[in-house]
Amino acid sequence: MSVQERKARERAVRERLIVATARELAEQQGWDAVTTRRLAERIEYSQPVLYSHFRGKREIIGAVALEGAAEMAVAVRAATSAADGPRERVVALARAYLDFAERNPAVYDALFQLDGGLAYAQEDTPEPLKDAFAALLESLGEVAGDGVHPGLFTEVFWASLHGLATLTRAGRLLPEDAAQRVELLVDRLAVL
Amino acid sequence: MSVQERKARERAVRERLIVATARELAEQQGWDAVTTRRLAERIEYSQPVLYSHFRGKREIIGAVALEGAAEMAVAVRAATSAADGPRERVVALARAYLDFAERNPAVYDALFQLDGGLAYAQEDTPEPLKDAFAALLESLGEVAGDGVHPGLFTEVFWASLHGLATLTRAGRLLPEDAAQRVELLVDRLAVL
DNA sequence: TTGCTTGTCTAGCGATGCTAGGATTCGAGT
DNA sequence: ACTCGAATCCTAGCATCGCTAGACAAGCAA
Structure with missing residues (x-):
């Protein structure tokens, strides 16, 4: 159980990181600059990771x-x-x-x-x-x-x-x- | 002179056609659907023609x-x-x-x-x-x-x-x- | 150790705005 | 009437977009 809990916790942390990074990027350069590639690069994961947390950019x-x-x-x-x-x-x-x-x-x-x-x-x-x-x-x-x-x-x-x-x-x-x-x-x- | 005038007239007509078509398409399917390709196809010209009238989609x-x-x-x-x-x-x-x-x-x-x-x-x-x-x-x-x-x-x-x-x-x-x-x-x- | 699930990445698809460069058309000048 | 040159237009392509399939690796259970 503890292992799964840790994983869930880490997933939650990463999800918050995604949202915070998207927000930061949007405030810095506008929403047009928030592309899935740039966002993925900033969180240091590949694009598909974003789609394991969210359905899409929307x-x-x-x-x-x-x-x-x-x-x-x-x-x-x-x-x-x-x-x-x-x-x-x-x-x-x-x-x-x-x-x-x-x-x-x-x-x-x-x-x-x-x-x-x-x-x-x-x-x-x-x-x-x-x-x-x-x-x-x-x-x-x-x-x-x-x-x-x-x-x-x-x-x-x-x-x-x-x-x-x-x-x-x-x-x-x-x-x-x-x-x-x-x-x-x-x-x-x-x-x- | 008359020839140039005719060409200028035709250009103006085509420009109005572009604007009217863009508007029509936008009202029908939203601005997201107004792509340069679709717009070009509707006016029955190629994409670059749009750019001879306007700097761009904006x-x-x-x-x-x-x-x-x-x-x-x-x-x-x-x-x-x-x-x-x-x-x-x-x-x-x-x-x-x-x-x-x-x-x-x-x-x-x-x-x-x-x-x-x-x-x-x-x-x-x-x-x-x-x-x-x-x-x-x-x-x-x-x-x-x-x-x-x-x-x-x-x-x-x-x-x-x-x-x-x-x-x-x-x-x-x-x-x-x-x-x-x-x-x-x-x-x-x-x-x- | 073996097998399987879970997680992640590489690579790619179709579509976007926009542009370079070649081809064609067509009027002007002789 | 014929050639030349300029204007006009199109094909093809670039980089980038959101999103996804499928291969690969990591790590837990048996």
């Missing part, structure tokens, strides 16, 4: 996305719990979200732009994704306003943040006025 | 994007000019925008998701892109509210719509409540 992206979702939830909760009052909490949430997107563009892409083969907004949605949404809901629900479903409000607020994040990073919006846009968004959307 | 995407930007501007203006009152205009704009995104997913991707090699939010931004933004600004500027820069407001509103469009199409948001989200967004963001 699943690797999905694994990075899950990792990122958990981190984002932590970042959002840390920011909101350190803020006083509903408005400050919402501002902190928005900043934390956009900050995360800016600092981890590859992870953000894995989460919301690329196809990681994950189910969203469904029952079989992986727990980290649900929890990341829950982290948003916790602070946004209290400023949804009367008669507005908290979940719906959170979706709209989230979509707005997502729009700002993606358009800014894709060069469609200039980063200079980013702070002003956040202020405007919070002032208008949140009911205090 | 520029073809850019051409589709420009075409789409012009159409989107038309669609938005048609919707807003048929609506009475500021609020109705904004609602009409939002619906027209999301409708365009839903009905022309490949074109929308070319515009805002993919890299078409175009400059955005700069001086050398192609005219169709500027004009599409202007079309949004025309109706959104009047509901920006006092002391809020119309351009900034338009950017925020646009980003929100973009977020809704992309998250919905990527399966991150369920399409059922789409109408409610638009209502909420307009009610909160627009100052009437």
Whole structure:
């Protein structure tokens, strides 16, 4: 038994290595640079090893996305719990979200732009994704306003943040006025 | 001279054919299916002909994007000019925008998701892109509210719509409540 | 020691974006 | 009318991609 356990442990370590390396490579040179060959070389194994852990590149992206979702939830909760009052909490949430997107563009892409083969907004949605949404809901629900479903409000607020994040990073919006846009968004959307 | 003119005309026709075919193929089977080989086969020319018109696949995407930007501007203006009152205009704009995104997913991707090699939010931004933004600004500027820069407001509103469009199409948001989200967004963001 | 499972690698397939270089066509000049 | 040269187009190929088959080696069980 002990032998099998050791092997399983080593396999798990290698799997984490694959995900971490893919993420690192993606953040350094973009997801296009994350080829199976380069990834295999970096972990010092041959290509087929990747396929003994994941069905393919898509699943690797999905694994990075899950990792990122958990981190984002932590970042959002840390920011909101350190803020006083509903408005400050919402501002902190928005900043934390956009900050995360800016600092981890590859992870953000894995989460919301690329196809990681994950189910969203469904029952079989992986727990980290649900929890990341829950982290948003916790602070946004209290400023949804009367008669507005908290979940719906959170979706709209989230979509707005997502729009700002993606358009800014894709060069469609200039980063200079980013702070002003956040202020405007919070002032208008949140009911205090 | 006449001969050269005829050739130039024929070249222009073929260039439009390339763009139209790429768009058609992308709408039918997604941009991944738009390979240079398939595209060349559909227009009944060899691959290198594509490269005598465009630097590469990226520029073809850019051409589709420009075409789409012009159409989107038309669609938005048609919707807003048929609506009475500021609020109705904004609602009409939002619906027209999301409708365009839903009905022309490949074109929308070319515009805002993919890299078409175009400059955005700069001086050398192609005219169709500027004009599409202007079309949004025309109706959104009047509901920006006092002391809020119309351009900034338009950017925020646009980003929100973009977020809704992309998250919905990527399966991150369920399409059922789409109408409610638009209502909420307009009610909160627009100052009437 | 022998046999078998498990793990890993080499080699290769079809497809991708893109390009070099040869062939063909066709108008211009005598 | 005929030749020459330039423009036009295609065949063939390169490097790279994601992914996989099949050979090989390592290591445990009998």
